[in-house]
Amino acid sequence: MPIVSEKKFLTKEELDQLHNIQKQTQDVIFELGEIEIIKLQLEQRHNNAKRVFSELTEIENNFSQKIYDTYGKVQIDPKNGEITTIS
Numbered sequence: 001m002p003i004v005s006e007k008k009f010l011t012k013e014e015l016d017q018l019h020n021i022q023k024q025t026q027d028v029i030f031e032l033g034e035i036e037i038i039k040l041q042l043e044q045r046h047n048n049a050k051r052v053f054s055e056l057t058e059i060e061n062n063f064s065q066k067i068y069d070t071y072g073k074v075q076i077d078p079k080n081g082e083i084t085t086i087s
Contacts, residue, residue, distance in 0.1 A: 010018065067076065075084045 009015075067074065071083055071085075073086045075086055076082070077084075
């Protein structure tokens, strides 16, 4: 017949400390998950901004070429649209 040993338990302070450590660990794991989600969202925003920037650069280049084809080599004041011929 097996020998049954006396059951032992942590003290209340030790059990509280164990629970505190477990809670802090869960909190950090949750925080790391949130950070990863934020990183993914920022990466998406970054990629979208790069795409829009690339599109705007192409639009600007096309516009510049159209102005060059229409007016030749000129300088334009963006405030009032005044065109000055560059020689």
